[in-house]
Amino acid sequence: MILRFLKTNQAYHFVTIPLLVLILWFRAYLNPESFDFFAGEDQMLLFRPFAAVVKWSPLVANLLLIGQVLILTFFITRLNSVFSFIRQRTFLPSNLFVLILGGVVSMHGLHPVYFAAMFLLLSINRIFGAYEIKKPNSNAFDAGFLIGLGSLFYLNLIFYFPIVWIGFVLIRKNPGWRNFILPLLGLSIPWLYAFSYYFFTDTLADFGQTIQQNIFTSNNFLQGNLNFQIYLGLLILLTLIGSTFLIARIDEKKVSTRKYFQIFFIVFIISMAILLAVPAVSQEILVIMAIPLVFLFSNYLIFMRMQLWANVFVYLLLAMVIYMQFG
Template identity: 25%
Template structure:
C-alpha cells in the first residue's frame, strides 16, 4: 500500500477514496442514531439565523465529513508537493491524512475542528509564502482575519494567532507593521461581531466571549486506555519520521527547514489549546493531523525496509478498524 502512494500518480486518487471508505466501514455498517453538531461557537450563533441542526442527520453528517476529509487530504498533498517539503513529489501526505482522520470515531463525524482544518491549510499556505522578500502586510492582515473566523467556529483556534507570529519570526525580518496588521485583521472580525451584539442589545455580554481564556490547564484528561492502543503505531511512525528528518535536516534547503519548524509549532499549539473548552471532545485533536501527517509521510517516503514500513502501516489500519467495532 505504501509503495503505491509513494509515487505521484493520478490513479492514487481512486485508491485514496477506497482507503477512505474502508476506514469508515464501521460507521457505514452501524451508523449512530444521533450526532450532535454545532457549526459555530454559541457566542456567534446569532450570525446564522437559519436552523441548520435538523439538516445534519447522522448519514448526512458522516458523508459530508468524509468528503471534507477527502478534499483536505488532496489540498494538503498539493501544498506539500508545491513547496517540495518532502524533497520529491508523492501522494503519501494524502494517505496519511485520510488514515489519521479515522483514528477515533470522533474524527469520523462533522465537527468544528474538522472545518477549521481548511483554515489551517489556508494559513500554512500563506505562511510559507512569507519567505518571499516582498512586503507581507496584506498577507498578515488576511492571516489575522482567518484566525478570527476560525475562532468564531471553534474558540481554541484563537491560539493560532501565536502560530502566525511565530511564522513571522521564522520567515521574516522584524517589521512591526506586519505584526500589527495580524492583530488588526483579527480585531476586524470581532469588531463586526461587537457591532452585531450591539444591534441585538447584547453588548453587555460581549466580554463573556473571552472568559474561557482564563481557565486553568487540567491536571489530567479522562481517556479510555484500551482504545488508545491505536496510537502506538502513530507514535512509532512519528518518532521514526522525526529521527529521519533530524538526520537530513541540515542537508535540506533553508525554506524546508523553516517549514518544518512552523509545522512543529502548529502541532504543539493545536495539541495544547484544548484546555479552553471545558467539555472538549477528542475531535479537537484532528487539528494536529496536518503537521503530524506531513512528518509521517516523510518517514514512509524515505524508509528503506519495505517489510517493516508496510507491516507498520498495516498494523495501524487493523488497529483503527478493530477499535471502531469494539468500544470498550
C-alpha cells in the same frame, strides 16, 4: 506493498482517497449520529447554521463532513505540491490524514474543528508563501484573518494565532513591524463583525457565555476510553520515531524546508499545549494535530532506507485504524 501504492503521485488517488473515506466513515451514513456536543460547543457564530443542519438531519451533516475531509486532503496535497518540502510529489500525506482521522471514530460527525483545520491550512499556506517575497504584507494580513475567521467556527483555533508571528520570524530574515501588526489587524476584523452582530441583536451576554463554555467546560475524554488511549499512544510513538528521523537528517534539507518543518513543529507543540491547558479541548484536537503529523510521517516513510520497516509502520497504523472501527 501498500506503502508503494499510498505514496505514488498517480491520478487514481482522486478516486481511491474518496473511496477510502467512504469505507472508514461507513457508520456516518449507514447509522448517522450527531456529535455529542457539550453546551456551547456548536454555538460559535459561523458554525450555528451548520449546527441547525446537524439537528435537522445527522445524515446530511455527516455527508457535508465527508466532503470537508476530502477538501482537507486536497489542501494537504496542494501544500506539498506548491512548496515541495518533502521533495517528492506524493499523495502519501493525504492518505495518512484519512487513515489517522479514520481511526478517531468519535470524530466522524460534523464538528467545527474541521472548519478550523481548513482555515489553519490556508493560513499556513499564506505564511509559507511569504518566503523570499519582498513585501509579504497581504500574506501577513491574510494569515491572521484566516485564523480569526476559523476561530468563529471553533473558538480554540484562536490560540494558534502565535504561529503567524512565529512563522514570519522563521520565514523572513528581517521581519518588519507590519508583519506583526497586519496579522493582528486581520485577526481582529472577523471578531469585530461578530461583536457588532451580537451587540445589535442584544445577545452579547450569550456570546460571552459561549466563549466561556468553549474554554472552561471540563471534558475528561481519556477517562475510561482504553481504545482511544492505545490509539493515541501509537500516534505518539510514531511521532517520536518520525521526529528522531527528521532531526538526524535535518542538515540534508534545504533552508526553506527546515523552516517549513519548524512551523509544523510549532503547530504540534501548540496543539499539545491546548490539549493540556484548555479544559474544553478533547479528541477533536487530533484533527488539527494530524496536519503536521502527516508531513512528519511522510518524510520518514519516503526517505528511510529500510522500506521493510516503513511498511511495518503503515501496516501497524492500518491495523489499529481497522480495530478502532469495531473496538
